[in-house]
Amino acid sequence: MSEFFHQYFDFTVMGDHFSEVLEGFMKNLLLFAVVVLLALSWGLLLALIRQLPGRKLAPLRFLTIAYIDVLRAIPILIILLLISGGIPYLNFIPKEIRIPQWFGQPDPFWYSVLGLTLVYGAYMAEVYRAGIEAIPQGQVEAARSLGMSHSQAMRHVVVPQAVTKIPAPMLNEMISLLKDTTLASVVALGESVLISREILAESFNSSAVILAGLMFLAITLPAARLVDYLIKRNQGKITRGSHIEVA
């Protein structure tokens, strides 16, 4: 049993490598922060394109649905490999874009940003869609009957109500995203998993990997509790009823 604890919970190993793993974890957090902002915007844009009216825009809607379905159906690892293993060799793209080093971050960081944003944009588009479709059709009809255009109705009436219905599922996507930032290790970004795996390879001891896992737990566990709380609060709203009070 002590052998087991030594293999997985060697506090000396954890202590020796704490700052390295933490530095890697900071990379995960930074990657997460950038992708969240981009994917929330990209996902909303995709969801809105999907709702565009009229027969003329059917091809655009079809393309958007195809994009969302395909990107949700492919392993993220494959997307990341296609980007990091392909874009650098496309010589018709200017070098500053092909091998980006923006804001002091290395190119693997930006390849990961691109790949995760493409995929999580599709995931989040589905969450937005659920929120948008939960808004009664009468809201759009009222807005349109007042002369508002489709985009005005979306912007002022539908989207502001839709986003209040989706914090819990959106937070779930964010938890997944934070965990999936570790996939950046396959494109050689020095984040927590890559670093702890190197320590594992050198020392044949798993404690640094456990340490990385604990760092994720410290954030994702409270976040999962928050999701639960949001869902319960939302259910409370429903069971309390939105019945009309006579003022």
Place this chain on the structure above:
Amino acid sequence: MSESMLKLAGIHKRFGELEVLKGVDLDVQKGEVVCVLGPSGSGKSTLLRCVNLLEPPEEGEIFLEGHDICKGPGSGTGEQSWELDFVRQRVGMVFQQFNLFPHKTVMENVTLAPRQVLGKSRAECEERAKALLERVGLGDKLNQYPERLSGGQQQRVAIARALAMEPRVMLFDEVTSALDPELVKEVLDTMRELASEGMTMMVVTHEMGFAREVGDQVVFMDGGVIVEQGKPADVLDAPREERTKRFLGLVLER
């Protein structure tokens, strides 16, 4: 009084296989109140929704103030061939389910469209909204959210919201059907006042008393066509058609 406000000619509307309107002709004069009666499924709500193009008709013509609101020969090809902006800014609509914007205050509900669609200033819109809300008896509810209001109050806000766009015609789609009985009167009173001020109105309703008292014209629909129309007293008290008699018999029996 013989100035045409709204003229419908040969309106057809299908939902897939189901033909809901099978050729409806109707003239509405300026300042006239037309009450549309009929059993559920008769097409009366669909007719209203055709007038403001929430459901563009497949066939037929609509003239609003003499203006053909079908943009050309391509009638029936969907939204693009209709003068949507022209219609929606001239025709106001009030719905059975109120459809107030729940995330906005009473004041914001009323000012949203004039500000966004007509591009009017906030101050101008708020001043007008305040006057309208006072007119419907809700001058003290400006900063409330809709969920804090009774159904009757919500419906009166919805009327003020439609009036804020200064429509030429108002459409009322069973606006008292979702209300508790004791709240019906305040909404009907508001509509009565509006009619007396000369607003042109099309009112789909089951309120026979309102139709008799306020209507200039009563239209009875069944099976997607107008079965009978005329002065309220004629249609309601001396119906000629068998279907009208049967319907009125069932409604008045209650």
